[in-house]
Amino acid sequence: MIRTLGTLLLFLLSSTLFAQKDTVFVKDLTSSWQTFDEPGLSVPYIEQESEIIYFEVPRETGSLIKIECKADMDLWVNDQIYLSHFRGITYINLDSLNNNHLELPTLTFFGTDWHEGDLITELYEVVHTSREKAYGKINEQGHLDKNSYLIILVILILLVGVYRRFFPGTFSKSYSNPLSFKLRGLSAEDNYQNFLGFDNLMAIIYLSIMASLLSYYLGYQMVKLGITPSWEVSVPIILLVAIIGALMLIAKFLWSLVVSAIFQFRDFPNIQNQDYIHFLILLTTLCLGLSVIDYTQYNFTSEFLRSAIIMIYVIMLIFFQFWMAIKLDKLYSHRKLMIISYLCTTEFLPSFIIIIWLLKS
Numbered sequence: 001m002i003r004t005l006g007t008l009l010l011f012l013l014s015s016t017l018f019a020q021k022d023t024v025f026v027k028d029l030t031s032s033w034q035t036f037d038e039p040g041l042s043v044p045y046i047e048q049e050s051e052i053i054y055f056e057v058p059r060e061t062g063s064l065i066k067i068e069c070k071a072d073m074d075l076w077v078n079d080q081i082y083l084s085h086f087r088g089i090t091y092i093n094l095d096s097l098n099n100n101h102l103e104l105p106t107l108t109f110f111g112t113d114w115h116e117g118d119l120i121t122e123l124y125e126v127v128h129t130s131r132e133k134a135y136g137k138i139n140e141q142g143h144l145d146k147n148s149y150l151i152i153l154v155i156l157i158l159l160v161g162v163y164r165r166f167f168p169g170t171f172s173k174s175y176s177n178p179l180s181f182k183l184r185g186l187s188a189e190d191n192y193q194n195f196l197g198f199d200n201l202m203a204i205i206y207l208s209i210m211a212s213l214l215s216y217y218l219g220y221q222m223v224k225l226g227i228t229p230s231w232e233v234s235v236p237i238i239l240l241v242a243i244i245g246a247l248m249l250i251a252k253f254l255w256s257l258v259v260s261a262i263f264q265f266r267d268f269p270n271i272q273n274q275d276y277i278h279f280l281i282l283l284t285t286l287c288l289g290l291s292v293i294d295y296t297q298y299n300f301t302s303e304f305l306r307s308a309i310i311m312i313y314v315i316m317l318i319f320f321q322f323w324m325a326i327k328l329d330k331l332y333s334h335r336k337l338m339i340i341s342y343l344c345t346t347e348f349l350p351s352f353i354i355i356i357w358l359l360k361s
Contacts, residue, residue, distance in 0.1 A: 027123040029055060029065070053119065054108035057097055060123065065092045065107070068120040073111035078103075091124075144216045148234035149295060152213045156206075156288075163206055170199040173274075174206075174281040192270045195253050203277050204246045210284045212242035217291045218306055220357070249277065256346045263342050267331070272324060272347065283316050310358050317351045 032055040033045035045053055057065070067075070068089045075083040077097065083090070097105050109119060164171045170193070193199050216238055256269035287309045294302045324347060328339050 029058075029121040029123055032056065032058075033121075051112055052108065052110050054106055055121070057094060057105040057107060058123065059098065059104070060094050060125075062125060063094045064124040065094060066090075066120070066122045066124055067092065067107075068122075069109075069111075069114075070118040071111055071114035073109050073114060073119065076108040076110070077105055082107075144219075144300075145231060145234060146295065146300065147231040148238065149213070149217065149291075151231055151235050152209065152238055153288075153292070156209060156213070159206055159209065163202055167199045167202050169193075170203050170278075174203060174278045175285075192267075192274055195270050195273060196250070200274060200277070203281065204249050205242070207277055207281050207284065208242040208245040208249070209239065210288055211245055211280070212238050214284055214287055214291065214309070215241070217294075217300075218309065218358075249273070252346070252350060259342055259346050263338050265328075265332070265338075265342060268328060268342065269346075271331075272328070272343075275324065275327075276320070276347075279316075279320055283313065287312060313358055314355050317355055321347050321351055 030045075033053050034042050034055055035045045035050040035053055037043045066089065069087050072085045072087050073083075074081065075086055092107075107121075111118075163174075216234075253269055253273045256273060260266065260268045290305050290309055294300055294305045298305070321343065325339060325343055328343070329336060332339060
């Protein structure tokens with residue numbers, strides 16, 4: 001395990017240090033396109049066939065325009081031909097373009113046989129690395145930057161080492177089969193420790209930091225705290241949200257104690273909430289693994305991986321609720337209706353709130 005974690009850490013660091021080009025999407029310039037109507041007046045381009053498309057170059061310093069033509073087109077800068085019968089991908093440096101023209105430059109595209117989707121124009125920012133120039137995403141308020149992501153990931157790798165070294169029993173439960181019906185769920189006294197004991201609190205803290213990082217990777221802003229491109233601000237905010245998440249898990253357990261007292265289910269809160277935490281640790285670790293793939297291979301641009309993480313969470317949360325109902329039914333098989341009523345307020349309702357929150361995006 002330690003060797004695996006060390007290898008992962010070295011892989012992440014090398015990917016960061018030696019990355020050369022980062023062609024991350026920033027802004028689609030399609031909304032700026034203009035064309036001409038039949039009387040020859042300038043009108044916005046709205047999904048219609050036209051031989052001429054043009055737009056004014058934005059006044060951005062240190063930026064590039066990526067142009068991708070899937071059909072042969074002529075490209076003009078103001079009244080001068082720039083590329084003739086061009087097909088493929090090219091980048092235009094806006095600093096050079098603006099310096100060579102006194103007035104605001106205009107890019108004009110002319111093609112006689114092109115259709116919707118054959119022309120793509122996107123804005124990028126030039127990022128200077130230790131090796132060469134690369135193309136990187138423009139930092140925007142509310143987006144998780146790579147430095148913050150990597151710092152929290154390193155903290156998690158160190159934390160999992162402490163977790164495994166000093167709390168091996170709880171660690172093994174977190175990374176073993178969480179859906180086993182063997183006696184891990186049949187005797188609370190023998191197989192479950194105190195929920196507020198050091199072992200379980202360590203599991204809660206570990207899960208909360210992972211969940212906080214994952215939520216910001218997916219683009220969620222908890223309690224309007226937001227983040228900034230500066231890691232000095234973002235990292236403390238992510239850790240603060242993790243503390244809030246840990247308190248929410250403890251609050252869920254305390255609420256379960258109150259409801260279990262009404263239904264006289266003494267052992268249910270400990271079984272239910274510890275299984276919930278161990279299940280989420282394994283699930284969140286898997287989803288963070290997918291985010292690492294996005295970080296190293298797609299530079300935080302893969303919407304497919306983000307959507308996959310959300311759907312995995314939704315499906316597994318729904319599955320866990322019904323699996324928990326079956327597991328608790330093994331303890332009190334003659335009280336099915338009361339078990340369902342208990343889970344409705346302590347498990348079903350909170351989980352479906354999380355599911356709705358996930359699907360809102």
